[in-house]
Amino acid sequence: MADHGPDKGIKRWLYTTNHKDIGTMYLIFSLVMFFIGGSMALVIRTELMQPGLQFVHPEFFNQMTTMHALIMVFGAVMPAFVGLANWMIPMMIGAPDMALPRMNNWSFWILPVAFGILLSTLFMPGGAPASGWTMYPPLVLQTGDAFPFLIFSVHLMGISSIMGAINIIVTILNMRAPDMWLLKMPMFVWTWLITAYLLIAVMPVLAGAVTMLLTDQFFGTSFFLAAGGGDPVMFQHIFWFFGHPEVYIMILPAFGVVSEIIPTFSRKPLFGHDSMVYAASCIAFLSFIVWAHHMFTVGMPLSGQLFFMFATMLIAVPTGVKIFNWIGTMWRGSLTFETPMLFALAFVFLFTIGGFSGVMLAMVPADIQYHDSYFVVAHFHYVLVPGSIFSLFAAAYYWLPKWTGHMYNETAGKLHFWLSTFFVNLTFFPMHFLGLAGMPRRIPDYSTQFADFNWMASVGAIGFGLSQLIFVYVLLTCKKGAKATDRVWEAPKGLEWTVPSPAPYHTFDTPPVKRVAQEAFE
Amino acid sequence: MMRKLLCSVPGLVWAGAASADYAVNMPKGVTELSAETYEIHMLAFWWCVAIGVVVFGAMLYSLVKHRKSKGVQPADFSHSTMAEVVWTALPCFILLFMAVPAAETMIKLEDSRDPDMSVVVTGYQWRWHYDYQDSDIAFYSSLAESSLKARRLESGIDPYSVENYLLEVDNPLVVPVGAKVRVLLTSNDVLHAWWVPDLAIKKDAIPGIINETWFKADVAGTYRGQCAELCGKDHGYMPVVVEVLEADAYAEWIAGQTADTTGSNE
Ligand code: HEM
Ligand SMILES: [Cu+2]
Ligand SMILES: [Cu+2]
Numbered sequence: 200m201a202d203h204g205p206d207k208g209i210k211r212w213l214y215t216t217n218h219k220d221i222g223t224m225y226l227i228f229s230l231v232m233f234f235i236g237g238s239m240a241l242v243i244r245t246e247l248m249q250p251g252l253q254f255v256h257p258e259f260f261n262q263m264t265t266m267h268a269l270i271m272v273f274g275a276v277m278p279a280f281v282g283l284a285n286w287m288i289p290m291m292i293g294a295p296d297m298a299l300p301r302m303n304n305w306s307f308w309i310l311p312v313a314f315g316i317l318l319s320t321l322f323m324p325g326g327a328p329a330s331g332w333t334m335y336p337p338l339v340l341q342t343g344d345a346f347p348f349l350i351f352s353v354h355l356m357g358i359s360s361i362m363g364a365i366n367i368i369v370t371i372l373n374m375r376a377p378d379m380w381l382l383k384m385p386m387f388v389w390t391w392l393i394t395a396y397l398l399i400a401v402m403p404v405l406a407g408a409v410t411m412l413l414t415d416q417f418f419g420t421s422f423f424l425a426a427g428g429g430d431p432v433m434f435q436h437i438f439w440f441f442g443h444p445e446v447y448i449m450i451l452p453a454f455g456v457v458s459e460i461i462p463t464f465s466r467k468p469l470f471g472h473d474s475m476v477y478a479a480s481c482i483a484f485l486s487f488i489v490w491a492h493h494m495f496t497v498g499m500p501l502s503g504q505l506f507f508m509f510a511t512m513l514i515a516v517p518t519g520v521k522i523f524n525w526i527g528t529m530w531r532g533s534l535t536f537e538t539p540m541l542f543a544l545a546f547v548f549l550f551t552i553g554g555f556s557g558v559m560l561a562m563v564p565a566d567i568q569y570h571d572s573y574f575v576v577a578h579f580h581y582v583l584v585p586g587s588i589f590s591l592f593a594a595a596y597y598w599l600p601k602w603t604g605h606m607y608n609e610t611a612g613k614l615h616f617w618l619s620t621f622f623v624n625l626t627f628f629p630m631h632f633l634g635l636a637g638m639p640r641r642i643p644d645y646s647t648q649f650a651d652f653n654w655m656a657s658v659g660a661i662g663f664g665l666s667q668l669i670f671v672y673v674l675l676t677c678k679k680g681a682k683a684t685d686r687v688w689e690a691p692k693g694l695e696w697t698v699p700s701p702a703p704y705h706t707f708d709t710p711p712v713k714r715v716a717q718e719a720f721e
Numbered sequence: 722m723m724r725k726l727l728c729s730v731p732g733l734v735w736a737g738a739a740s741a742d743y744a745v746n747m748p749k750g751v752t753e754l755s756a757e758t759y760e761i762h763m764l765a766f767w768w769c770v771a772i773g774v775v776v777f778g779a780m781l782y783s784l785v786k787h788r789k790s791k792g793v794q795p796a797d798f799s800h801s802t803m804a805e806v807v808w809t810a811l812p813c814f815i816l817l818f819m820a821v822p823a824a825e826t827m828i829k830l831e832d833s834r835d836p837d838m839s840v841v842v843t844g845y846q847w848r849w850h851y852d853y854q855d856s857d858i859a860f861y862s863s864l865a866e867s868s869l870k871a872r873r874l875e876s877g878i879d880p881y882s883v884e885n886y887l888l889e890v891d892n893p894l895v896v897p898v899g900a901k902v903r904v905l906l907t908s909n910d911v912l913h914a915w916w917v918p919d920l921a922i923k924k925d926a927i928p929g930i931i932n933e934t935w936f937k938a939d940v941a942g943t944y945r946g947q948c949a950e951l952c953g954k955d956h957g958y959m960p961v962v963v964e965v966l967e968a969d970a971y972a973e974w975i976a977g978q979t980a981d982t983t984g985s986n987e
Contacts, residue, residue, distance in 0.1 A: 636918075
């Protein structure tokens, strides 16, 4: 086995069962999706730069908002974390590969098909789906020819995610190095284990919801059609029963990444490792009982509203614990500020701002004002862009030397960081004001009183988009960088730093001996 | 002294912003509940600021003081039960402080008993229909002609030249000041949401369901809002305008309305 290298050419990538190859494909795929989804965001922001319609028709505008969100959520953020899981989990737990390598290949290759279908709807009669990523009926049923393709592609994404999640759980539970008992696992592995359970629990729910849409449209059922005795609000309950855990699916692995990086550059062990695990589990549990906080305006009984308000506010407690623990990790450490650390620190700062607006959103009377306004747009972009996406950049810079064997260009990395951080705030901070002043979300044009902040947000978005080209430059020039050592950084912990850089095609053919494992952790 | 303060740069920016009517915060509105909603929003906001000062303060302190470049040797502690208990328990109490007033307002918001009048609001793609339950006044309310022309792609009309661009309708909802108005919402096609920030109400209009909310405006005036639930291509073009009139002006309006309809019936 050990002397058996990768196939040559395209076959290597089509048939591969190697976790590193598959991880790389996931990561590249998600980067491509990030740019496609990002271009759509720029169409949106260009149109919104000034009041009046300048560039696109409202129909197309709605297609852009819908496709942007679907692509970013299912095409960029989720596959990127699965890519990291593929690359890192086996190396972090001392396993030779993922437990189910053929299924691993399958779960990746479904994705390009799913997104090929989704993107092809742009060229269909009636255009791409335009009813928002939430796909609320009855509006979604007004989608043109794209409708069944939307449903089918969502099914494919779900299948891919479920297979990925099964693989991750089986790998973590069965293939750990000797003596790596559960509470000794690195945080990234822990958060992914929890995320994988969330995925298995909720992706089938989404599949059920969209299947009911399909039968309502084509097979005469009336799950969500009032005229046939159905209930349009039921879709929202089912969707958000998936949707709220979904937002944690997009942030828990990010917590894991940051919990790896901050200790390394603080030269200090992670503060409160076990309480981090409990906090993440708590968040995962609570995420199942807060879904209706997305629906405070649909008309729920008072008792229901009160329950969902209290439960939602509770999530802030374990989330706070995480943030305090990261600061506890930095406290009296010996800090340095390489690019991965910079992104991780910005994550802690800016994710916290998103958490603050989350707590405000949980207060029902205020949420009645905030709901479906730009305030919500500001909230979820703060948790998703400087949250999930920044953690992905942090992870990429952190492990790139391990993946490629070369140090990336630190100056370019820092430039990427500073520009991204400046522009992300310029883009999303003014959106709080817009929402409070009364601007609804998902509109292609607005009253002139909203003009200035929209202009700022659009300038920010264009700047942010362009700054991402620096990241591509860093990736393309990485091969020219200095050779990386095995440990890469001064004081990283974990088994992945005990193997050479670049990591050989096969690692841990035999489980690491106890001594290695202990050295890596203590 | 005062003048000096006013002339300072931030003072100027602030004054400029105020005169240009840049809203950066939630409006206090014109109902008892909109004022309470504003208070809850500010309460949550100031708690977030306070927590932010502590959290970001600690973080910044660490970023400045605990740098390797200052020759700091890393400590090696990795937990502190005391700290962990405190920062789990304390937020629970803070949340309680926020939850109680929020719950109180929620209870009032739900109490739509004993209204002075009721209006059925029906959402259509893409306009509103108002039906006064206590008289036979009923009419559609659509985006005003002036905005309708200017909103087209390449219309050549500067939105700034249109008064209340996208926030003007042909027939506003007219209600008397100080009356408790019960709003019953439903929809004829897809979901819509009826939102007027100054009245602090937003409620979904859902086909097959009748939703209920209410407001009691204490100040006469014209209050503008928009549909807040994506309802298709012209979702951005179905504003809500509520005109709150003094009692006599309202009586006049009612008289005019009924005269109109009888006129057209003959
Ligand atoms: C302190 C923790 C959080 C709280 C209390 C919270 C609360 C809320 C509430 C109440 C809403 C609904 C607002 C509305 O539509 O009226 C919301 C929306 C949203 N949140 Fe959070 N949130 C938190 C963290 C997060 C995280 C970590 C993420 C993802 C990484 C996230 C992503 C979203 C998204 C995507 C939406 C909008 C979905 C849509 O309508 O399309 N939130 N949040
Ligand atoms: Cu949620
Ligand atoms: Cu609408």
